[in-house]
Amino acid sequence: MSQDLYDLLGVARDADADTLKKAYRKLARQLHPDVNPDPAAQDRFKEVTSAYEVLSDPQKRAAYDRGGDPFGGRGDFGQGAGFSFTDIMDAFFGAGGQAAGQGRGPRPRVRRGQDALIRLEVSLAEAAFGVARELTVDTAVTCGTCDGAGAAPGSRPVTCETCRGQGEVAHVQRSFLGEIRTLRPCAACRGFGTLIPDPCRECGGDGRVRSRRALTVKIPAGVDTGTRVQLSEQGEVGPGGGPAGDLYVEVHVADHDVFTRHGDDLHCTVTVPMTAAALGTVLTLPTLEADVVEDPEAPTELETSFEVEIRPGTQSGHQQTMRGRGVPSLRGGRGDLIVTTTVETPTRLDPRQEELLRELAAIRGEEAPSGNVRPSSHKGVFGRLRDAFNQH
Template sequence: MSQDLYELLGVDRDADGDAIKRAYRKLARQLHPDVNPDPESQDRFKAVSHAYEVLSDPQKRAAYDRGGDPFGGFGGFGGAEGQGFSFTDIMDAFFGGAAAQQGRGPRPRQRRGQDALVRMDIDLAEAAFGTARELKVDTAVECTTCHGEGTAPGTHPVTCTTCHGQGEVAQVQRSLLGEIRTLRPCPACRGYGTLIEDPCRECSGDGRVRARRSLTVKIPAGVDNGTRVQLSGEGEVGPGGGPAGDLYVELHVEPHPRFTRHGADLHCTVTLPMTAAALGTTLTLPTLEADLDDAEDDVQRDFEVEIKPGTQSGTELVQRELGVPGLRGGRGDLVVTVDVETPTRLDDRQRELLRELAGLRKEESPTGDVRPEQKSVFSRFRDAFNQH
């Protein structure tokens, strides 16, 4: 390895201080032990650091150019008086100059508050058509005594004398690489840079207190169970009177006595006597709007459904656009399922009439209609193929 310091850094002999510094940073990023643990690279890193230490100092560089040895031999990273290249120069190589020397500064006392989550129970009609509900919440609000500053009336935070308002204190340690300077949060002011000598008695210096307040929550039409409504800026006020977070209202839709919801569709079941299913009838059923107390007069509160003669149990009758409105427009359907009820208690006259009906229909001794299992299209195609 060449011992010429200029060749070690890869610069000309007339290079200025900035060129020497740029060359050293480039090599340090490549050869530093934390990046390249190879022993040969470590030795070269020491040599490059020695070269930079000499050539970055005008007096040592002049001595070297005259043919002398600034250290009286290869003295490593410091002379008898502890002089040598600073650890900051290595940090500069990785993080770029002044950025390695600058701290974060004092942290603000004002910070954004946390988001809050509350649950609200609503009924199916409110979820379907929307509503406005009053909600009482317990959250942190700004202290009205100190207006978020955290100090007693007439006083203000004072500059910390330990860190002089910087929020950080320097700690210097010696190592093989020289002096290592680190910044830590000031233990006196906890990094704020200021001290509250006389805290507000109402909030104990936090700048906020807990209080109960009322809010109006607007619930859009078409929400479902588990939907969260966001109220921006209605959550917890931050420390030091910082901006409030958001409040999320999670909706829980209570079960309905008549309807069940499947997406945008409503389902209900009507039970019909055997005679009504056989003869047919017309039913008048309530819509979901019938649950609304403040609905307008032109709202459809009921509808008629025609039961055709011979309707079987399990038949579904679809009523278009009587379901739940969608959040993005449109409306689902209302599906009415017919459940035919067979009488279990008959008097003598009723039993006689049913026997007469069975005789007329020649159903006195039914054997049951056993049907083969319905095959899929693929199964029928396979059977036809196997026959050839």
């Protein structure tokens, strides 16, 4: 075809290399067969690709500008053109011919290590008020023999002869577009660009070994099951002695004998005899702080118990809210303690107790109670809406 190559790319004859590449990328995004299946677009793509192959090569471009045949006598476009497939990939992924974050060149041997996760069980009091725990962790650490280099002492990595240190080798294959050249990681050096002829015997060339070590983690007050505490750079050391990842300690709070936690609130249930519920009484209950008084670092002024008043006539299921006696919040403040009263009815009575209860029933006129039947409070959505409208 006799169409001008500069016109095909839509650039001036004095366009520099960057201008040529930008023009080709723009057209490739519009005409590539994976994007535009139109046969005419496919032919057009062959033409602009061949044009770019010529104009991006200084020698071929000079021959074309002098009026010569840059295609070696073929006289057409796209038939056997030896363009680089990386230029097409550049059009879609940007410079480097690969997706973002995957630049060309050898892979670094020194890389950041992975994060590590361990689980730690703590008591409810420890979760509420915080605790410092010593942990033993098993992670990768820098090899002390080679200091992370991976090579035996006195030796060093050498340049890979297969890829000449590039970490990549070119593979050429023919297609309808011509000869397509792709870059693949070098199999000889696994993409590193260097080889370790004499690996360290301690770490096998990885630059790190497994080791157990002790460290202290501080669990802040107010954590709950599932909370993760981050310890920066305490995870796995990276290959080649690279920087360590982070260690995450996931907290699991054990069940408590007295208290149940719901968010920042605590719940407990007290059982009182029928007579105490009828006459009223005062109960002494333990606080959550009572679990940590034996800790030498605990404040000496901790309150280990408190009083709860059971008023005369208290019914089973009655709840009292004790403000500020719950779990400290991670965001500040403290939750409440909800005390639920359960009234215990005696199941066995001696003759005198039975006589007294019958006498009380007679006095109260309760010898033959009929019972109070009340409608269920569990109403559907429409029932609740109806009641709401009826009140207005």
